Amino acid sequence: MPKSTVKKFLLSLVGLAIVVYSAFPIYWMVVSSVRPPESLLSEVSLIPSVFTLEYYRNLLELTDYPKHFANSVIVAGSTVVITMILAVMIAYAVARYRVRGKKAIVVAMLYAYMFPPLLVAIPLYALFIKIGLGDSLISLVAAHLTLTLPLGVWFLWGFFRNLPFQIEEAAMVDGCTRLGAFIRVVLPLSVPGLITVAVFSFLLSWTDYTFAVIMISSDVNKTIPVGLASMIGSFDLRWGEVMAGSTLIAAPLLIVFTFLSKYFIQGLGAGAVKG
Amino acid sequence: MSGKSTIYAFLGVGLLTTLLFVVMPVIFSISLSFYRMESFVGVPEWVGLQNYVSVLSDFEFWRALASGTIYAVLSIVLQLVLGIGLALILNQSFVGRGLVRGVSILPYLLPTVIVVLTFKWMVDGSVGIITELLDSFGLPDVRWFETPSAAMMSNVLVSVWMWTPFVTTCFLAGLQTVPDSLYEAARVDGTNAWQRFIHVTLPMLKPILTVVILLRGIWMFNKFDVIWLMTKGGPLGSTENLAVMSYRRAFAQFDVGGGAAVATLSFLILSFAIFLYFRAFPLETD
Numbered sequence: 001m002p003k004s005t006v007k008k009f010l011l012s013l014v015g016l017a018i019v020v021y022s023a024f025p026i027y028w029m030v031v032s033s034v035r036p037p038e039s040l041l042s043e044v045s046l047i048p049s050v051f052t053l054e055y056y057r058n059l060l061e062l063t064d065y066p067k068h069f070a071n072s073v074i075v076a077g078s079t080v081v082i083t084m085i086l087a088v089m090i091a092y093a094v095a096r097y098r099v100r101g102k103k104a105i106v107v108a109m110l111y112a113y114m115f116p117p118l119l120v121a122i123p124l125y126a127l128f129i130k131i132g133l134g135d136s137l138i139s140l141v142a143a144h145l146t147l148t149l150p151l152g153v154w155f156l157w158g159f160f161r162n163l164p165f166q167i168e169e170a171a172m173v174d175g176c177t178r179l180g181a182f183i184r185v186v187l188p189l190s191v192p193g194l195i196t197v198a199v200f201s202f203l204l205s206w207t208d209y210t211f212a213v214i215m216i217s218s219d220v221n222k223t224i225p226v227g228l229a230s231m232i233g234s235f236d237l238r239w240g241e242v243m244a245g246s247t248l249i250a251a252p253l254l255i256v257f258t259f260l261s262k263y264f265i266q267g268l269g270a271g272a273v274k275g
Numbered sequence: 276m277s278g279k280s281t282i283y284a285f286l287g288v289g290l291l292t293t294l295l296f297v298v299m300p301v302i303f304s305i306s307l308s309f310y311r312m313e314s315f316v317g318v319p320e321w322v323g324l325q326n327y328v329s330v331l332s333d334f335e336f337w338r339a340l341a342s343g344t345i346y347a348v349l350s351i352v353l354q355l356v357l358g359i360g361l362a363l364i365l366n367q368s369f370v371g372r373g374l375v376r377g378v379s380i381l382p383y384l385l386p387t388v389i390v391v392l393t394f395k396w397m398v399d400g401s402v403g404i405i406t407e408l409l410d411s412f413g414l415p416d417v418r419w420f421e422t423p424s425a426a427m428m429s430n431v432l433v434s435v436w437m438w439t440p441f442v443t444t445c446f447l448a449g450l451q452t453v454p455d456s457l458y459e460a461a462r463v464d465g466t467n468a469w470q471r472f473i474h475v476t477l478p479m480l481k482p483i484l485t486v487v488i489l490l491r492g493i494w495m496f497n498k499f500d501v502i503w504l505m506t507k508g509g510p511l512g513s514t515e516n517l518a519v520m521s522y523r524r525a526f527a528q529f530d531v532g533g534g535a536a537v538a539t540l541s542f543l544i545l546s547f548a549i550f551l552y553f554r555a556f557p558l559e560t561d
Contacts, residue, residue, distance in 0.1 A: 012370050012371060014364055015370075018365075086288065089288045094286075096282060097282055104293075105293050112296070114493045114542075114549065116517070116541045118537075119301060122307065122525050122534055122538060178279075207388075209500040225386050228389075239399070242396070243396065246389040250386075265444055
Protein backbone atom coordinates (compact mmCIF):
# COMPACT_ATOMS: atom_id res chain seq x y z
CA MET A 1 0.00 0.00 0.00
CA PRO A 2 1.30 3.51 -0.75
CA LYS A 3 2.14 5.66 2.26
CA SER A 4 -0.70 8.14 1.75
CA THR A 5 -3.34 5.38 1.79
CA VAL A 6 -2.00 4.13 5.12
CA LYS A 7 -2.12 7.65 6.46
CA LYS A 8 -5.70 8.14 5.32
CA PHE A 9 -6.71 4.84 6.87
CA LEU A 10 -5.11 5.79 10.20
CA LEU A 11 -6.82 9.20 10.06
CA SER A 12 -10.19 7.54 9.53
CA LEU A 13 -9.52 5.37 12.58
CA VAL A 14 -8.73 8.47 14.63
CA GLY A 15 -11.90 10.03 13.24
CA LEU A 16 -13.86 7.02 14.44
CA ALA A 17 -12.31 7.43 17.90
CA ILE A 18 -13.41 11.09 17.93
CA VAL A 19 -16.96 10.08 17.01
CA VAL A 20 -17.07 7.50 19.83
CA TYR A 21 -15.64 9.99 22.33
CA SER A 22 -18.13 12.71 21.37
CA ALA A 23 -21.25 10.68 20.76
CA PHE A 24 -21.08 7.68 23.06
CA PRO A 25 -22.54 9.45 26.14
CA ILE A 26 -25.43 10.68 23.96
CA TYR A 27 -25.96 7.17 22.56
CA TRP A 28 -25.83 5.71 26.06
CA MET A 29 -28.40 8.22 27.32
CA VAL A 30 -30.85 7.29 24.53
CA VAL A 31 -30.26 3.54 24.92
CA SER A 32 -30.70 3.68 28.70
CA SER A 33 -34.04 5.41 28.24
CA VAL A 34 -35.56 2.50 26.27
CA ARG A 35 -34.08 -0.46 28.12
CA PRO A 36 -36.48 -2.37 30.42
CA PRO A 37 -35.65 -2.22 34.16
CA GLU A 38 -34.39 -5.83 34.46
CA SER A 39 -31.76 -5.29 31.79
CA LEU A 40 -31.06 -1.62 32.67
CA LEU A 41 -29.89 -2.50 36.16
CA SER A 42 -28.15 -5.80 35.54
CA GLU A 43 -26.56 -6.47 32.18
CA VAL A 44 -24.20 -4.14 30.41
CA SER A 45 -24.47 -4.75 26.70
CA LEU A 46 -23.87 -2.05 24.13
CA ILE A 47 -26.98 -2.81 22.09
CA PRO A 48 -30.23 -3.54 23.90
CA SER A 49 -32.18 -6.63 22.81
CA VAL A 50 -35.56 -5.61 24.26
CA PHE A 51 -37.08 -2.16 24.15
CA THR A 52 -39.64 -0.38 26.31
CA LEU A 53 -41.33 3.00 26.39
CA GLU A 54 -42.23 2.52 30.03
CA TYR A 55 -40.00 5.36 31.30
CA TYR A 56 -41.42 7.83 28.83
CA ARG A 57 -44.94 6.86 29.86
CA ASN A 58 -44.09 7.24 33.56
CA LEU A 59 -42.42 10.55 32.91
CA LEU A 60 -45.32 12.01 30.98
CA GLU A 61 -48.11 10.58 33.12
CA LEU A 62 -46.79 10.50 36.67
CA THR A 63 -44.50 13.53 36.92
CA ASP A 64 -44.62 17.29 36.30
CA TYR A 65 -42.41 16.82 33.25
CA PRO A 66 -45.03 17.91 30.64
CA LYS A 67 -45.67 21.09 32.64
CA HIS A 68 -41.93 21.78 32.88
CA PHE A 69 -41.52 21.13 29.18
CA ALA A 70 -44.28 23.64 28.38
CA ASN A 71 -42.62 26.21 30.69
CA SER A 72 -39.32 25.73 28.87
CA VAL A 73 -41.00 26.24 25.50
CA ILE A 74 -42.68 29.45 26.72
CA VAL A 75 -39.49 30.84 28.26
CA ALA A 76 -37.21 29.97 25.32
CA GLY A 77 -39.79 31.16 22.78
CA SER A 78 -40.32 34.53 24.49
CA THR A 79 -36.60 34.99 24.99
CA VAL A 80 -35.89 34.42 21.30
CA VAL A 81 -38.65 36.78 20.11
CA ILE A 82 -37.78 39.62 22.51
CA THR A 83 -34.05 39.22 21.85
CA MET A 84 -34.58 39.42 18.10
CA ILE A 85 -36.71 42.57 18.26
CA LEU A 86 -34.52 44.47 20.70
CA ALA A 87 -31.16 43.30 19.34
CA VAL A 88 -32.10 44.22 15.77
CA MET A 89 -33.16 47.75 16.78
CA ILE A 90 -30.16 48.37 19.03
CA ALA A 91 -27.58 46.91 16.66
CA TYR A 92 -28.98 48.85 13.71
CA ALA A 93 -28.99 52.15 15.61
CA VAL A 94 -25.45 51.60 16.84
CA ALA A 95 -24.22 50.58 13.39
CA ARG A 96 -25.77 53.57 11.57
CA TYR A 97 -25.96 56.43 14.08
CA ARG A 98 -23.10 58.84 13.46
CA VAL A 99 -22.37 60.31 16.88
CA ARG A 100 -19.68 59.49 19.41
CA GLY A 101 -21.00 57.90 22.57
CA LYS A 102 -23.05 55.27 20.81
CA LYS A 103 -20.09 53.00 21.52
CA ALA A 104 -21.15 53.10 25.18
CA ILE A 105 -23.98 50.68 24.36
CA VAL A 106 -21.65 48.21 22.65
CA VAL A 107 -19.06 48.47 25.41
CA ALA A 108 -21.73 47.98 28.09
CA MET A 109 -22.97 44.90 26.24
CA LEU A 110 -19.43 43.51 26.05
CA TYR A 111 -19.03 44.10 29.77
CA ALA A 112 -22.29 42.27 30.42
CA TYR A 113 -20.69 39.27 28.74
CA MET A 114 -18.24 38.90 31.61
CA PHE A 115 -20.56 39.51 34.55
CA PRO A 116 -20.56 36.67 37.05
CA PRO A 117 -24.07 35.16 36.86
CA LEU A 118 -24.76 35.90 40.51
CA LEU A 119 -23.93 39.59 40.05
CA VAL A 120 -26.97 39.76 37.74
CA ALA A 121 -29.19 37.14 39.37
CA ILE A 122 -29.17 38.47 42.97
CA PRO A 123 -30.44 41.98 42.11
CA LEU A 124 -32.91 40.71 39.48
CA TYR A 125 -34.37 38.25 41.95
CA ALA A 126 -34.64 40.94 44.63
CA LEU A 127 -36.23 43.32 42.15
CA PHE A 128 -38.86 40.88 40.89
CA ILE A 129 -39.81 39.98 44.45
CA LYS A 130 -40.24 43.66 45.22
CA ILE A 131 -42.65 44.20 42.32
CA GLY A 132 -44.57 41.02 43.18
CA LEU A 133 -43.35 38.94 40.25
CA GLY A 134 -40.90 36.74 42.13
CA ASP A 135 -40.85 33.09 41.06
CA SER A 136 -42.47 33.78 37.69
CA LEU A 137 -41.66 32.83 34.11
CA ILE A 138 -41.41 36.56 33.26
CA SER A 139 -38.57 36.99 35.73
CA LEU A 140 -36.73 34.07 34.11
CA VAL A 141 -37.16 35.55 30.63
CA ALA A 142 -35.72 38.84 31.94
CA ALA A 143 -32.75 36.96 33.38
CA HIS A 144 -32.15 35.15 30.09
CA LEU A 145 -32.26 38.45 28.21
CA THR A 146 -29.18 39.58 30.14
CA LEU A 147 -27.37 36.68 28.41
CA THR A 148 -28.92 36.78 24.95
CA LEU A 149 -29.06 40.56 24.34
CA PRO A 150 -25.30 41.18 24.57
CA LEU A 151 -24.75 38.25 22.26
CA GLY A 152 -27.39 39.41 19.76
CA VAL A 153 -26.36 43.07 19.72
CA TRP A 154 -22.68 42.20 19.41
CA PHE A 155 -23.25 39.77 16.56
CA LEU A 156 -25.76 41.87 14.58
CA TRP A 157 -23.69 45.03 15.05
CA GLY A 158 -20.87 43.32 13.17
CA PHE A 159 -23.37 42.13 10.58
CA PHE A 160 -25.02 45.53 9.90
CA ARG A 161 -21.65 47.28 9.83
CA ASN A 162 -20.63 45.14 6.87
CA LEU A 163 -23.73 46.09 4.85
CA PRO A 164 -22.95 49.17 2.73
CA PHE A 165 -25.12 52.19 3.52
CA GLN A 166 -25.74 52.67 -0.22
CA ILE A 167 -28.38 49.95 -0.23
CA GLU A 168 -30.60 51.96 2.13
CA GLU A 169 -29.87 55.16 0.22
CA ALA A 170 -30.93 53.51 -3.03
CA ALA A 171 -34.18 52.35 -1.45
CA MET A 172 -34.85 55.82 -0.05
CA VAL A 173 -34.21 57.41 -3.42
CA ASP A 174 -36.84 55.04 -4.76
CA GLY A 175 -39.32 56.49 -2.26
CA CYS A 176 -38.93 54.29 0.82
CA THR A 177 -38.84 55.87 4.24
CA ARG A 178 -35.88 55.02 6.49
CA LEU A 179 -38.01 52.51 8.36
CA GLY A 180 -39.33 51.13 5.06
CA ALA A 181 -35.80 50.72 3.70
CA PHE A 182 -34.80 48.98 6.91
CA ILE A 183 -37.71 46.54 6.81
CA ARG A 184 -37.77 45.89 3.06
CA VAL A 185 -34.06 45.90 2.25
CA VAL A 186 -31.81 45.58 5.30
CA LEU A 187 -33.72 42.87 7.17
CA PRO A 188 -34.08 40.47 4.21
CA LEU A 189 -30.35 40.81 3.54
CA SER A 190 -29.62 40.01 7.20
CA VAL A 191 -31.53 36.74 7.40
CA PRO A 192 -28.40 34.58 7.94
CA GLY A 193 -27.33 36.78 10.86
CA LEU A 194 -30.84 36.77 12.30
CA ILE A 195 -30.99 32.97 12.17
CA THR A 196 -27.65 32.69 13.95
CA VAL A 197 -28.85 34.97 16.75
CA ALA A 198 -32.15 33.07 17.05
CA VAL A 199 -30.35 29.72 17.24
CA PHE A 200 -27.99 30.90 19.97
CA SER A 201 -30.69 32.66 21.99
CA PHE A 202 -32.77 29.50 21.90
CA LEU A 203 -29.77 27.38 22.90
CA LEU A 204 -28.88 29.66 25.84
CA SER A 205 -32.42 29.84 27.16
CA TRP A 206 -33.35 26.19 26.59
CA THR A 207 -30.23 24.81 28.27
CA ASP A 208 -29.94 27.30 31.14
CA TYR A 209 -29.80 25.89 34.63
CA THR A 210 -28.07 28.66 36.60
CA PHE A 211 -30.70 31.39 36.27
CA ALA A 212 -33.62 28.97 36.38
CA VAL A 213 -32.56 27.49 39.72
CA ILE A 214 -32.23 30.98 41.19
CA MET A 215 -35.31 32.73 39.80
CA ILE A 216 -37.81 29.85 40.11
CA SER A 217 -38.71 28.14 43.37
CA SER A 218 -42.21 26.70 42.98
CA ASP A 219 -42.62 23.34 41.27
CA VAL A 220 -45.23 24.51 38.71
CA ASN A 221 -42.94 27.19 37.29
CA LYS A 222 -39.78 25.08 36.89
CA THR A 223 -38.22 24.64 33.47
CA ILE A 224 -37.05 21.14 32.45
CA PRO A 225 -33.35 21.43 33.33
CA VAL A 226 -34.25 22.33 36.91
CA GLY A 227 -37.12 19.86 37.09
CA LEU A 228 -34.91 17.05 35.88
CA ALA A 229 -32.05 17.95 38.22
CA SER A 230 -34.42 17.83 41.19
CA MET A 231 -35.38 14.26 40.25
CA ILE A 232 -31.87 13.10 41.01
CA GLY A 233 -31.88 14.67 44.43
CA SER A 234 -34.86 12.60 45.48
CA PHE A 235 -34.55 9.46 47.58
CA ASP A 236 -35.66 7.03 44.89
CA LEU A 237 -33.22 7.29 41.99
CA ARG A 238 -34.98 6.34 38.78
CA TRP A 239 -32.26 6.31 36.12
CA GLY A 240 -34.60 5.12 33.34
CA GLU A 241 -36.90 8.13 33.78
CA VAL A 242 -33.98 10.52 34.22
CA MET A 243 -32.41 9.35 30.95
CA ALA A 244 -35.79 9.53 29.17
CA GLY A 245 -36.19 13.12 30.39
CA SER A 246 -32.65 13.97 29.24
CA THR A 247 -33.32 12.52 25.80
CA LEU A 248 -36.43 14.67 25.40
CA ILE A 249 -34.49 17.87 26.29
CA ALA A 250 -31.68 16.98 23.90
CA ALA A 251 -33.94 16.01 21.00
CA PRO A 252 -35.02 19.53 19.91
CA LEU A 253 -31.40 20.70 20.08
CA LEU A 254 -30.13 17.83 17.96
CA ILE A 255 -32.90 18.38 15.40
CA VAL A 256 -32.26 22.14 15.20
CA PHE A 257 -28.53 21.48 14.86
CA THR A 258 -28.99 18.98 12.03
CA PHE A 259 -30.80 21.56 9.93
CA LEU A 260 -28.99 24.74 10.98
CA SER A 261 -25.43 23.59 11.69
CA LYS A 262 -24.05 26.13 9.19
CA TYR A 263 -25.42 29.06 11.21
CA PHE A 264 -24.33 27.46 14.42
CA ILE A 265 -20.70 27.12 13.28
CA GLN A 266 -20.79 30.68 11.92
CA GLY A 267 -21.93 31.98 15.30
CA LEU A 268 -19.26 30.02 17.14
CA GLY A 269 -16.61 31.50 14.88
CA ALA A 270 -17.86 34.99 15.73
CA GLY A 271 -17.45 34.35 19.44
CA ALA A 272 -21.07 33.55 20.28
CA VAL A 273 -20.27 31.62 23.42
CA LYS A 274 -22.70 29.42 25.25
CA GLY A 275 -21.49 28.43 28.69
CA MET B 276 -41.73 58.66 10.18
CA SER B 277 -38.68 60.56 8.96
CA GLY B 278 -35.25 58.94 8.76
CA LYS B 279 -33.89 60.65 11.84
CA SER B 280 -36.79 59.74 14.10
CA THR B 281 -36.54 56.04 13.22
CA ILE B 282 -32.88 55.99 14.20
CA TYR B 283 -33.57 58.00 17.37
CA ALA B 284 -36.39 55.65 18.34
CA PHE B 285 -34.10 52.64 17.85
CA LEU B 286 -31.33 54.32 19.79
CA GLY B 287 -33.73 55.19 22.61
CA VAL B 288 -34.78 51.55 22.87
CA GLY B 289 -31.10 50.60 22.93
CA LEU B 290 -30.18 52.98 25.72
CA LEU B 291 -33.21 52.01 27.79
CA THR B 292 -32.58 48.28 27.43
CA THR B 293 -28.90 48.66 28.24
CA LEU B 294 -29.79 50.63 31.37
CA LEU B 295 -32.48 48.14 32.39
CA PHE B 296 -30.66 44.86 31.76
CA VAL B 297 -27.00 45.71 32.13
CA VAL B 298 -26.31 48.85 34.14
CA MET B 299 -29.08 48.74 36.71
CA PRO B 300 -28.66 45.14 37.96
CA VAL B 301 -24.96 45.69 38.51
CA ILE B 302 -25.37 48.97 40.33
CA PHE B 303 -28.14 47.45 42.42
CA SER B 304 -25.98 44.41 43.16
CA ILE B 305 -23.02 46.50 44.24
CA SER B 306 -25.23 48.66 46.45
CA LEU B 307 -26.78 45.54 48.04
CA SER B 308 -23.30 44.52 49.15
CA PHE B 309 -23.28 47.46 51.58
CA TYR B 310 -26.45 46.34 53.35
CA ARG B 311 -27.36 43.58 55.73
CA MET B 312 -30.40 41.75 54.40
CA GLU B 313 -31.50 38.49 55.90
CA SER B 314 -34.06 37.67 53.27
CA PHE B 315 -35.20 39.01 49.93
CA VAL B 316 -38.36 40.46 51.49
CA GLY B 317 -36.74 41.97 54.57
CA VAL B 318 -35.78 45.59 55.12
CA PRO B 319 -32.11 46.19 54.28
CA GLU B 320 -29.93 47.78 56.94
CA TRP B 321 -26.89 49.88 55.97
CA VAL B 322 -23.68 48.32 57.31
CA GLY B 323 -21.00 50.02 55.20
CA LEU B 324 -18.03 47.80 54.44
CA GLN B 325 -18.90 45.19 57.02
CA ASN B 326 -19.91 42.54 54.46
CA TYR B 327 -16.57 42.96 52.72
CA VAL B 328 -14.66 42.74 56.00
CA SER B 329 -16.48 39.55 56.91
CA VAL B 330 -16.05 37.98 53.45
CA LEU B 331 -12.37 38.88 53.11
CA SER B 332 -11.54 37.60 56.60
CA ASP B 333 -13.36 34.36 55.85
CA PHE B 334 -11.08 31.43 55.05
CA GLU B 335 -13.78 30.06 52.72
CA PHE B 336 -13.46 33.04 50.38
CA TRP B 337 -9.75 32.45 49.77
CA ARG B 338 -10.29 28.72 49.41
CA ALA B 339 -13.05 29.35 46.85
CA LEU B 340 -10.83 31.79 44.95
CA ALA B 341 -7.99 29.23 44.90
CA SER B 342 -10.05 26.20 43.92
CA GLY B 343 -12.06 28.21 41.36
CA THR B 344 -8.80 29.36 39.79
CA ILE B 345 -7.37 25.83 39.74
CA TYR B 346 -10.57 24.52 38.14
CA ALA B 347 -10.60 27.30 35.52
CA VAL B 348 -6.92 27.02 34.61
CA LEU B 349 -6.89 23.21 34.44
CA SER B 350 -10.01 23.01 32.30
CA ILE B 351 -8.91 25.83 29.96
CA VAL B 352 -5.46 24.30 29.38
CA LEU B 353 -6.94 20.87 28.65
CA GLN B 354 -9.65 22.35 26.39
CA LEU B 355 -6.96 24.19 24.43
CA VAL B 356 -4.59 21.24 24.02
CA LEU B 357 -7.37 18.83 23.09
CA GLY B 358 -9.25 21.39 20.98
CA ILE B 359 -6.19 22.35 18.93
CA GLY B 360 -5.24 18.69 18.50
CA LEU B 361 -8.72 17.82 17.25
CA ALA B 362 -8.75 20.80 14.90
CA LEU B 363 -5.43 19.74 13.35
CA ILE B 364 -6.79 16.22 12.78
CA LEU B 365 -10.11 17.46 11.38
CA ASN B 366 -8.21 19.73 9.00
CA GLN B 367 -6.66 16.69 7.24
CA SER B 368 -8.61 15.02 4.48
CA PHE B 369 -9.97 11.53 5.14
CA VAL B 370 -13.10 9.48 4.51
CA GLY B 371 -16.04 10.67 6.60
CA ARG B 372 -14.45 13.95 7.68
CA GLY B 373 -17.70 15.94 7.35
CA LEU B 374 -19.53 13.55 9.64
CA VAL B 375 -16.74 13.54 12.24
CA ARG B 376 -16.68 17.35 12.25
CA GLY B 377 -20.43 17.50 12.83
CA VAL B 378 -20.46 14.87 15.58
CA SER B 379 -17.48 16.43 17.38
CA ILE B 380 -19.58 19.56 18.06
CA LEU B 381 -22.47 17.71 19.71
CA PRO B 382 -21.16 17.89 23.32
CA TYR B 383 -21.27 21.69 23.11
CA LEU B 384 -24.99 21.66 22.29
CA LEU B 385 -26.13 19.68 25.29
CA PRO B 386 -27.46 21.32 28.44
CA THR B 387 -25.13 21.02 31.42
CA VAL B 388 -27.84 19.20 33.35
CA ILE B 389 -27.98 16.35 30.83
CA VAL B 390 -24.21 16.00 30.64
CA VAL B 391 -23.87 15.85 34.42
CA LEU B 392 -26.77 13.40 34.84
CA THR B 393 -25.45 11.12 32.09
CA PHE B 394 -21.93 11.26 33.59
CA LYS B 395 -23.31 10.32 37.01
CA TRP B 396 -25.25 7.46 35.44
CA MET B 397 -22.18 6.21 33.57
CA VAL B 398 -20.02 6.14 36.71
CA ASP B 399 -22.82 4.84 38.95
CA GLY B 400 -21.28 2.63 41.66
CA SER B 401 -23.26 -0.52 40.89
CA VAL B 402 -24.25 -0.60 37.22
CA GLY B 403 -22.55 2.34 35.50
CA ILE B 404 -20.97 1.47 32.15
CA ILE B 405 -17.62 3.08 33.04
CA THR B 406 -17.61 1.27 36.40
CA GLU B 407 -18.21 -2.05 34.61
CA LEU B 408 -15.56 -1.24 32.02
CA LEU B 409 -12.92 -0.49 34.66
CA ASP B 410 -13.99 -3.67 36.47
CA SER B 411 -13.59 -5.85 33.40
CA PHE B 412 -10.03 -4.59 32.96
CA GLY B 413 -9.39 -5.46 36.60
CA LEU B 414 -8.84 -1.82 37.52
CA PRO B 415 -9.76 -0.61 41.01
CA ASP B 416 -12.97 1.36 41.55
CA VAL B 417 -12.65 5.11 41.11
CA ARG B 418 -14.34 7.16 43.83
CA TRP B 419 -15.39 9.99 41.52
CA PHE B 420 -16.79 12.37 44.09
CA GLU B 421 -15.41 11.33 47.45
CA THR B 422 -11.98 12.95 47.77
CA PRO B 423 -11.30 16.62 47.04
CA SER B 424 -8.89 15.90 44.19
CA ALA B 425 -11.14 13.25 42.60
CA ALA B 426 -14.13 15.62 42.75
CA MET B 427 -12.05 18.39 41.19
CA MET B 428 -10.88 16.06 38.41
CA SER B 429 -14.47 14.93 37.74
CA ASN B 430 -15.54 18.56 37.38
CA VAL B 431 -12.64 19.27 35.03
CA LEU B 432 -13.28 16.11 33.00
CA VAL B 433 -16.93 16.96 32.37
CA SER B 434 -16.11 20.60 31.58
CA VAL B 435 -13.41 19.62 29.09
CA TRP B 436 -15.74 17.20 27.34
CA MET B 437 -18.48 19.84 27.05
CA TRP B 438 -16.55 22.91 25.98
CA THR B 439 -13.62 21.63 23.89
CA PRO B 440 -15.75 21.84 20.68
CA PHE B 441 -15.75 25.64 20.98
CA VAL B 442 -11.94 25.68 20.76
CA THR B 443 -11.95 23.08 17.99
CA THR B 444 -14.46 24.97 15.84
CA CYS B 445 -12.75 28.36 16.20
CA PHE B 446 -9.27 26.93 15.59
CA LEU B 447 -10.48 24.91 12.61
CA ALA B 448 -12.07 28.01 11.06
CA GLY B 449 -8.75 29.81 11.56
CA LEU B 450 -6.70 27.00 10.02
CA GLN B 451 -8.64 27.37 6.80
CA THR B 452 -7.46 30.98 6.46
CA VAL B 453 -3.74 30.11 6.55
CA PRO B 454 -2.51 30.14 2.93
CA ASP B 455 -0.98 26.88 1.73
CA SER B 456 1.95 28.77 0.22
CA LEU B 457 3.27 29.47 3.73
CA TYR B 458 3.45 25.74 4.47
CA GLU B 459 5.01 25.08 1.06
CA ALA B 460 7.71 27.65 1.73
CA ALA B 461 8.38 26.18 5.18
CA ARG B 462 8.57 22.69 3.69
CA VAL B 463 11.12 23.86 1.13
CA ASP B 464 13.19 25.17 4.05
CA GLY B 465 13.34 21.60 5.38
CA THR B 466 11.15 22.01 8.49
CA ASN B 467 9.27 19.12 10.09
CA ALA B 468 5.55 19.12 10.97
CA TRP B 469 6.12 20.24 14.56
CA GLN B 470 8.30 23.18 13.47
CA ARG B 471 5.69 24.21 10.92
CA PHE B 472 3.02 24.14 13.64
CA ILE B 473 5.12 26.30 15.99
CA HIS B 474 6.48 28.76 13.41
CA VAL B 475 3.63 29.02 10.88
CA THR B 476 0.31 27.86 12.35
CA LEU B 477 0.53 29.34 15.85
CA PRO B 478 1.69 32.84 14.83
CA MET B 479 -1.00 32.99 12.13
CA LEU B 480 -3.71 31.95 14.55
CA LYS B 481 -2.56 34.07 17.49
CA PRO B 482 -5.41 36.62 17.14
CA ILE B 483 -8.03 33.86 17.21
CA LEU B 484 -6.37 32.10 20.13
CA THR B 485 -6.21 35.36 22.09
CA VAL B 486 -9.98 35.77 21.84
CA VAL B 487 -10.75 32.08 22.44
CA ILE B 488 -8.66 31.97 25.63
CA LEU B 489 -10.25 35.21 26.85
CA LEU B 490 -13.83 34.00 26.31
CA ARG B 491 -13.20 30.53 27.74
CA GLY B 492 -11.37 32.09 30.69
CA ILE B 493 -14.27 34.39 31.55
CA TRP B 494 -16.83 31.57 31.36
CA MET B 495 -14.81 28.98 33.25
CA PHE B 496 -14.03 31.46 36.03
CA ASN B 497 -17.73 32.35 36.38
CA LYS B 498 -18.94 28.74 36.08
CA PHE B 499 -21.75 27.79 38.41
CA ASP B 500 -23.92 25.01 36.96
CA VAL B 501 -21.32 22.25 36.46
CA ILE B 502 -19.88 22.54 39.95
CA TRP B 503 -23.24 22.93 41.66
CA LEU B 504 -24.77 19.95 39.83
CA MET B 505 -21.71 17.70 40.13
CA THR B 506 -20.47 18.24 43.67
CA LYS B 507 -22.42 21.14 45.23
CA GLY B 508 -18.93 22.49 45.98
CA GLY B 509 -18.07 19.45 48.10
CA PRO B 510 -16.67 17.31 49.53
CA LEU B 511 -16.32 19.68 52.49
CA GLY B 512 -16.32 22.77 50.29
CA SER B 513 -13.14 21.73 48.47
CA THR B 514 -14.46 22.32 44.93
CA GLU B 515 -16.48 25.44 45.72
CA ASN B 516 -15.66 28.46 43.53
CA LEU B 517 -16.74 32.09 44.00
CA ALA B 518 -19.97 31.67 42.00
CA VAL B 519 -21.09 28.73 44.15
CA MET B 520 -20.05 30.52 47.33
CA SER B 521 -22.03 33.61 46.33
CA TYR B 522 -25.10 31.47 45.60
CA ARG B 523 -24.81 29.59 48.89
CA ARG B 524 -24.49 32.82 50.89
CA ALA B 525 -27.42 34.59 49.23
CA PHE B 526 -29.86 31.70 48.76
CA ALA B 527 -28.97 29.05 51.34
CA GLN B 528 -27.60 31.07 54.26
CA PHE B 529 -29.91 34.06 53.62
CA ASP B 530 -27.01 36.51 53.71
CA VAL B 531 -27.97 38.54 50.62
CA GLY B 532 -25.47 41.33 51.30
CA GLY B 533 -22.65 38.80 51.75
CA GLY B 534 -23.60 37.01 48.52
CA ALA B 535 -23.62 40.32 46.66
CA ALA B 536 -20.22 41.19 48.15
CA VAL B 537 -18.73 37.89 46.94
CA ALA B 538 -20.20 38.46 43.45
CA THR B 539 -18.82 42.01 43.35
CA LEU B 540 -15.35 40.90 44.49
CA SER B 541 -15.39 38.11 41.93
CA PHE B 542 -16.21 40.65 39.21
CA LEU B 543 -13.39 42.97 40.36
CA ILE B 544 -10.86 40.12 40.37
CA LEU B 545 -11.94 39.02 36.89
CA SER B 546 -11.78 42.58 35.54
CA PHE B 547 -8.25 42.94 36.92
CA ALA B 548 -7.20 39.61 35.37
CA ILE B 549 -8.62 40.70 32.00
CA PHE B 550 -6.82 44.03 32.28
CA LEU B 551 -3.52 42.18 32.80
CA TYR B 552 -4.37 39.82 29.94
CA PHE B 553 -4.92 42.72 27.53
CA ARG B 554 -1.61 44.22 28.65
CA ALA B 555 0.17 40.99 27.77
CA PHE B 556 -1.80 40.19 24.59
CA PRO B 557 -3.26 43.36 23.06
CA LEU B 558 -6.20 42.69 20.75
CA GLU B 559 -5.43 43.53 17.16
CA THR B 560 -8.15 45.94 16.13
CA ASP B 561 -8.99 46.57 12.54
